[in-house]
Every structure is written in structure tokens, then in C-alpha cells.
Amino acid sequence: MTAQTGTRRGGVELNGSAGTEAVISVSGLVKRYGDVEAVRGIDFEVARGETFGFLGPNGAGKTTTIKILCTLAEATSGTAMVAGYNAATSRDAVRRNIGLVFQDTTLDTYLTAEQNLRFHAELYGVPKPAVMPRMRQVMDMVGLWDRKDSLVSTYSGGMQRRLEIARGLLHAPHVLFLDEPTVGLDPQTRSSIWAYINDLKTREDITIFLTTHYMDEAEHCDRIAIIDHGKIVAIDTPEALKASIGKDRVQIHTADDQAAIAELHQNFGLDAAIHEGAVTFSVAAGEQFVPRLFSEFSIPIKSVSVSRPSLDDVFMSYTGTTIRDAEGGAGNEFMRNMHRMRTGGRR
């Protein structure tokens, strides 16, 4: 680890303009657990200052990838560079430069919030005079400073997650990893967590790497990679991904839905199906299609709605399934259980 002294902090503290240097770069990454290939050869780069999201169902390989990037697991093959260091060979250097917020809570609930942060500061060797002011700063950032002396066991789920984010930032990392940052929280708390995350980007010079299986959360990212069965199937900005589909989603209520589906197929060449109780299909330039539909369709239409493509549609078009269906699948459930067994329950 000492060999790195000269290039410490690697490419991160260079003076180049933000957004051009890669803070994370991954190539040919493979991770096998016995016969199961959790990650099957992925490549991507994350630029400095970016918020980069990994989107995919549970069991797609998101957590495995994050574990490799955070030096908690070793890749079977391929390389991962984080903050200018190799995650497999310069573990300590990587660890100094990253902050982590895990899916499951990793706080000591028998200690107070302050004791938890102090533990972290000592473990990361934060210079002593900086500990107190920095602690106050990160706790202020997530609005928990007045609760610093409370035992963590008295915190709500959302407060615990906020405290974990504060702790992850305590040693001023260059990259913050958030593994499913809002999983298990109610919608209101989720949006407040996102307010804190978006706010911290304005305050800290930081790159954020997150995983999620919530489509609406992926919208907060500058770029997202869609991962399915251990492979990246698409990678771009949310807007570009949505544009790449190029089709709008149209839903109609008719007097006879089955006949409507048949007629859409025959006369318009569209594959429609019933989703959410309405005849649903995708079509380019939906607004212009609707007048034509009204003039040419033989079955009376009761109502119509046109919506721009969502990331849901993007996910669907790249993987052929909705994220919810992908998670409900028996195969994934099996993989997930296998993974849990291997890693000892809660990982």
C-alpha cells in the first residue's frame, strides 16, 4: 500500500474540469459464486461529480458489483478502478476515498448517534481537530445534530438512514456508494432522503454511485446503467434512454376491449395488451396517432390517455419484462436465497 505514496489520491484531485475524468472505471468484470455467475462481464465508467445509478431487479448483480468496487469482494476476473486505485490490489487506498451506505443498517443501535460517528472517525483516522466540526457539519446536513446524544435504537428508519449517509460522508470521501438507499422506507421518507442526497451534491465535491430498483429514483441520476442477469443492457442519461425507445404509451378504454386489440393488430399493425384494466400499446408520436385512431377505429372509445415513455418502459424494452415481474420470477428468488445462504443470512 505504501508504494502508492507518490500517486496518492490518484486521478481524483487533479485539477481537470469536473465530468471529464473517470472516478470509477470498470472493465470486463466477472464474479462467480460456484456455478452461479452473478456478474457476467461488465464495463462502464463514472465521471467525477456524476450521480450514476445501477438499475435492475434484485439478484441482477447490483450488490455484487458494489461489493467489488468497495473492496468487500474480489472479482473472479476483470478490473475495477475506484478513485484512481485498483479495488483488488490497493484496498486501503480505495477505502480511504469512499463512503458507504449499505442496504441493511450498519449502525450500532446501542450507541448514541455521536458515538457511532466518533467510532467511524477514529477508524478512518480523521485528524483529531477536524472530528468535532466535521461531525457537526454532516449531522447538520441531514438535520440530526440536535439528536446526536440519543441512542440510535430510538431513531426511526428514515433517521437511521440519514445518519448512515452522514457517517458515510464524515471522512470526506470522493465517492459515495449508496446501495438501495431508500429501500424499506415509506414514500414520504424516501423523498426526504432524496432531498438530502441532492442537497449534498451542492455542498460536497462528490461522485455518487447508487443502486436502485425503483424507477422513479433512477430519474435522479445523471446517467444510469440498466443491469439484468449480470449484464449491462443499456447505459445512458435517463432522457436519452427514454428517447431511444421513441414511442409513447397509449391507453384506451373501449366498449369491447378484445375486439379493440384485434382491430389494432389488423388495421394498425400494433400489438396491444390489457394493462391496468386498459388496452395498452406503444406507438411513435402518440399525440398525432390519437386523431387518426378516432377517425378510423370502428369500436367506440370511452377514454384515451397518452404518456411519454418512462424508465419502466425503457427497462421493459431492453429486458422484455417489467422490473416487478423480473423480481417475482422464481429463478430470481432462488438466486437470491442462494446468495443469502452463501453470505450468511443478512450478508
Added chain:
Amino acid sequence: MATQTTGPAAITDTAGVVDRIRVSVPERSLRHDLRAVSIVWRRELIRFRTDRLRAITSLVQPFLFLFILGTGLGRLAGGSLPHSANFDFKTFIYPGVLAMSVLFTAIFSAGSIVWDREFGFLREILVAPVSRASIVVGKCLGGATIATFQGIIFLCLAWFAHVPYKPLLIISLIGMLLLLSFTLTAFGVMMAARIKQFQAFMALTQMLVFPLFFLSGALYPLNGLPAWLTVLTRLDPLTYVVQPMRHAVFSHLSLSPYVAAYLNTHLAPSITWGGWVVPLSLSLGIVAVMGLVMMSVAIAEFSKTE
């Protein structure tokens, strides 16, 4: 250290609202590792202080052994003592029960690693840029400290077993308790490195604790035993602490030379290996080496990655 620490430099950020504290995490150094050892150790103490119930409950068993079992068995054992000795059986078992008072606390303090793993906190520790060795060392010292503290509480009861409060005796007993606690914690940490479920850890330690105690000669003298039992007692690490502790206690009693000689030959005989007398210093050395070996195994276990 001086090369990288920019220290806190409050600068006004572009919005002019917030002062940002600049922090840079130093490269790993001995000082950093020592800070890690110290905070892991301190966490053990904080947890122990807030968990008074544990402190009380783990004293219940030694208490029962000393006063109930000690008094009851004393009636039976009285026949084997010289009539004029006026020697209490409780004095005989006190050193062994004292060892027992640290046994549970030491091993169970290591069990908190398994607990931490189940509740995620271990992960926070394992991703920190410190050596795994400093974490394991901090844990072993922490467990040793709280267990010894527990032993010291029990030491206050020495008077009831007619063990005198002589400073030299107390100090040497505390020293031996510390050594024993360290080795037992190291043993627990070594097991905790492999066992992933708290229930399994508890079951396994419960299963091991009593054989360790019973084979240590805490309740009976180590001479004149059948060969198989003799071998087993010599394999028990606890034996190598209980005997020196008993020796220390006996040598501080005010007894007539005749009774003292009788006690030393019949009740507190030296540990022998096939006739060879194991010196006290070697006894304690064995315990220390065992502790260090088990701690090294634990460090190696925790240094593995998935």
C-alpha cells in the same frame, strides 16, 4: 503524518452560506492502527457500561458455585482434611470459581462479533481502511478488560472464602485474571470468525464452557485421578491458570507449617506431565502463547475476502 494532514480549514463555499470542513484521511500508519485498537476497545467498555444486567447475571453462576456448592460439598470434603486444620472448602474452590467469573464474560464478549455480523455493524468495521489485526487486537483487549473487571467484582467477595486481602495476592490474581480473560476472548473471537449465527455461537460456547470449567481442577485436586481424566485436565487451558491462582492463594494463608505442607501436597499439587513438574511460569506462558496463537488465527480469518 504531517505530510497529508491539512487539518480543518473552514472555507466559505460559493453560496457563502456553509463553511465546509476540509478533511483528508491519512495513509495507514501505526498511529492510525492504534487509534483503531483504542476505539474498538472503548466501544466494548461503553457497551458493557450500558449493559448492567449482563454484569449482574454473569456473576450469578460463580456466586452459586462458591456459596451453595461450596458450602454443601464442603461438608463432604471435610473428611479429607486434617481435623485441626480449620480449613474451609470454599477457600479451596475460590480460585477456580474466580476463573469462572471471567469465563462467561470473556467468551460472550467475543460473541458480540457474531451479533455485529447479524446486525450489520461488522460491515462498517470491515470496510474501514485499517488493518484487520488492529480490530481483532482491540476486540481481544476489550473483552479481556471487561472480563477482568467482572473478576475484580468477584474478588471483592474473597473475604467470604477466607481469602485474605493482601495487596500482593490481589495484584497477582488480577494479573492472572487478565491473562486468562485475554486468552478466552481470543478463543471466542477465533470461533466468532467462523460462526455466522448468534444462536449457534451461544449453543457452542455453552457446550464448551462447562467442560473447560470442570476439567480445570477448579472443584477437585489434580492428583490421584484416573489416567484418562489426568490427560484431559492437562489439555484444558484453564488448568494452567487455576493451579497458579490456587498456589498464590494458599501461599498467602496464615496456616501452621504442617497444614500448609498438607495442603500443598494433597490439595494444590503442581501440574505434572508424566511425572515432570510444570513450573508456574511455564503454566502461565502456555496460556499466553495459546491466546496469541488463537488471536493470530482470528486475524487471518478476518483478513479473508469473499
